[in-house]
Amino acid sequence: MLKKNKKNNEPLRIAVLGSGKGSNCQSIIDAIANGSLSAEIVCVISDVEDAYIIERGIENGIPSRFISAAPYKTKLDGQAEQNYLEELRRYDAEVIVLAGFMRIVKKRLLDAFPRRILNIHPALLPAFPGVDSWKQALDYGVKIAGCTVHYVDEGIDTGSIIVQRAVPVLDDDTPELLHTRIQVEEHKAYPDALRILRAIIRD
Ligand code: GAR
Numbered sequence: 001m002l003k004k005n006k007k008n009n010e011p012l013r014i015a016v017l018g019s020g021k022g023s024n025c026q027s028i029i030d031a032i033a034n035g036s037l038s039a040e041i042v043c044v045i046s047d048v049e050d051a052y053i054i055e056r057g058i059e060n061g062i063p064s065r066f067i068s069a070a071p072y073k074t075k076l077d078g079q080a081e082q083n084y085l086e087e088l089r090r091y092d093a094e095v096i097v098l099a100g101f102m103r104i105v106k107k108r109l110l111d112a113f114p115r116r117i118l119n120i121h122p123a124l125l126p127a128f129p130g131v132d133s134w135k136q137a138l139d140y141g142v143k144i145a146g147c148t149v150h151y152v153d154e155g156i157d158t159g160s161i162i163v164q165r166a167v168p169v170l171d172d173d174t175p176e177l178l179h180t181r182i183q184v185e186e187h188k189a190y191p192d193a194l195r196i197l198r199a200i201i202r203d
Helices: 023-033 052-059 078-090 107-112 133-140 175-202
Strands: 012-018 039-046 064-066 095-098 117-121 144-151 161-168
Touching (some): 012 023, 012 078, 012 175, 039 052, 133 144, 133 175
Parallel strands (some): 012 039, 012 095
Antiparallel strands (some): 117 144
């Protein structure tokens, strides 16, 4: 499935998987549009039927659709995993970008895309894995928070780190304000990580 013989100058073929509003997907769309990332988003897939990321993809001319991950609530497994794989193969995706995709990716997908699946996490890993990490950081009382782009492995937010960006935690922060500040950095971190991955794959 992974084409080893792509020419060095060919755009990276990225599939974006997301469950939410897709602002990280937008940051990648923007980086491609302004010429700072040589890539093409070949498809967007969401496990949430009315997620805005689908609309965002369609508005940008990207094949974008909901694919159910039922009956599971927190993982992508079984027939659903197979359906995702078929869609990814249909669009000849090389790299999978998890952009707010709130499910655990299992072995079959990992084996089909070795070192080609990235995730963005709204904390400075290995601190605060799991959900609502910005809230965990605030509750813990850390003074520096941030985001991490990492390779996906079989653990939860455990894969090796590609890019991290830090933000200060302010005295009067709310979870929402902190998450917004982290997201500003996420939107720089994902294009940066994809530039690094592209260099690894193509050079
Ligand atoms: C991002 O903050 C991302 O780091 C987080 O979901 C948000 C998605 O935003 N992901 C996780 O918490 C994964 N554990 P977006 O839909 O606007 O890109």
